[in-house]
Amino acid sequence: MEILEKAKQNLEDKGFLNIETPNIDYVSEIKRLKKEKNAVILAHYYQIEEIQKIADFVGDSLYLAQKAAETNADMIVFAGVHFMAETAKILNPTKKVVLPDLKAGCSLADSCPPKEFREFKQQNPNHVVVTYINCSAEIKALSDIVCTSSNAKAVIDSIPIDQPIIFAPDKNLGAYLNKETGRNMLLWDGACMVHEAFSVEKLINLFQKHPNAEIIAHPESQSHILKAASYIGSTSGLLKYVKNSEKETFIVATEAGILYQMMLENPDKEIIPAPAKEDNTCACSECMYMKMNSIKKLYLCMKYELPAIEVDSELSKKAIVSINRMLELSK
Numbered sequence: 001m002e003i004l005e006k007a008k009q010n011l012e013d014k015g016f017l018n019i020e021t022p023n024i025d026y027v028s029e030i031k032r033l034k035k036e037k038n039a040v041i042l043a044h045y046y047q048i049e050e051i052q053k054i055a056d057f058v059g060d061s062l063y064l065a066q067k068a069a070e071t072n073a074d075m076i077v078f079a080g081v082h083f084m085a086e087t088a089k090i091l092n093p094t095k096k097v098v099l100p101d102l103k104a105g106c107s108l109a110d111s112c113p114p115k116e117f118r119e120f121k122q123q124n125p126n127h128v129v130v131t132y133i134n135c136s137a138e139i140k141a142l143s144d145i146v147c148t149s150s151n152a153k154a155v156i157d158s159i160p161i162d163q164p165i166i167f168a169p170d171k172n173l174g175a176y177l178n179k180e181t182g183r184n185m186l187l188w189d190g191a192c193m194v195h196e197a198f199s200v201e202k203l204i205n206l207f208q209k210h211p212n213a214e215i216i217a218h219p220e221s222q223s224h225i226l227k228a229a230s231y232i233g234s235t236s237g238l239l240k241y242v243k244n245s246e247k248e249t250f251i252v253a254t255e256a257g258i259l260y261q262m263m264l265e266n267p268d269k270e271i272i273p274a275p276a277k278e279d280n281t282c283a284c285s286e287c288m289y290m291k292m293n294s295i296k297k298l299y300l301c302m303k304y305e306l307p308a309i310e311v312d313s314e315l316s317k318k319a320i321v322s323i324n325r326m327l328e329l330s331k
Helices: 002-009 026-037 049-054 061-070 082-091 114-123 137-141 152-157 171-181 200-209 223-228 235-244 258-265 295-304 313-329
Strands: 039-044 057-059 075-079 096-098 128-132 145-147 165-168 214-217 249-253 270-273
Touching (some): 026 039, 026 049, 026 295, 049 295, 061 235, 061 313, 082 096, 114 165, 128 152, 137 313, 145 152, 152 313, 165 171, 200 249, 214 223, 249 258
Parallel strands (some): 039 057, 039 075, 075 096, 128 165, 214 249
16 A cells, blocks of 8 residues: 555656566556446557557547546546547546556647637637647637547538638648648648658658659648659548558658558558658657557556546536537538
């Protein structure tokens, strides 16, 4: 008990319960806890393989938001990053929502501070605000409608053509959508460090080694990467494209966690991660925040129901309006 109390005291500093777990079979214990606590595990495609394997639902931001809205579970275990668990809590204010590591944040969400964004919005009062789901609850509360990369075009197309729009926080996704929809949205200057980490020079060199490969990319990537791509799509869109394509080799420009699911669905195809600018062990672009979650942290957060995600009730009431508009449009 003393160990648990000490771990709780250090929770804010550590981000997770720092408790030793000798001789624990994490998989069997997590399965037992799921049943015992009527819990559901939602995992993003960018999570490590171990977590994807044990999750009840694995998907992109839209799919996981939909599953969070539909669930009858008493506890939602969100294996992803903070804004995702926060969205699940907004959709389920009376349910327990836990995240394996509180410090699993998001560089894109961090690039849009609420105070500065509120001022930006006030400077452009005639604009409708569309925000990418990769943002904080405060930003969602300042928005008219939320979108994901899966439904962003449909959300933009649902707004009258003569209505000015602010799009935040991702400038790369916003620029891509401007091109796709013919709009001239006002873009917030934010970006995801993972999708800005790809090297076009290394990508060209890699393509020269695999001239029959198709380059596919997430629209959060920079324009020079998108210009090289044969297909641009959301995380789920990229998975569907590879599955349905007759091509045999793909160079994939998005977070490397998607490769597990892609290879699982396409065992006879060659899946190659697009190279990052920095030299690293995986020669790909990984989100350090997504990789902060581990199977041990997942077990501990389920066992002790900590770290728990809380959202101020007034803030939640404001934020849920923009989220529900997106979910309604995505039915």
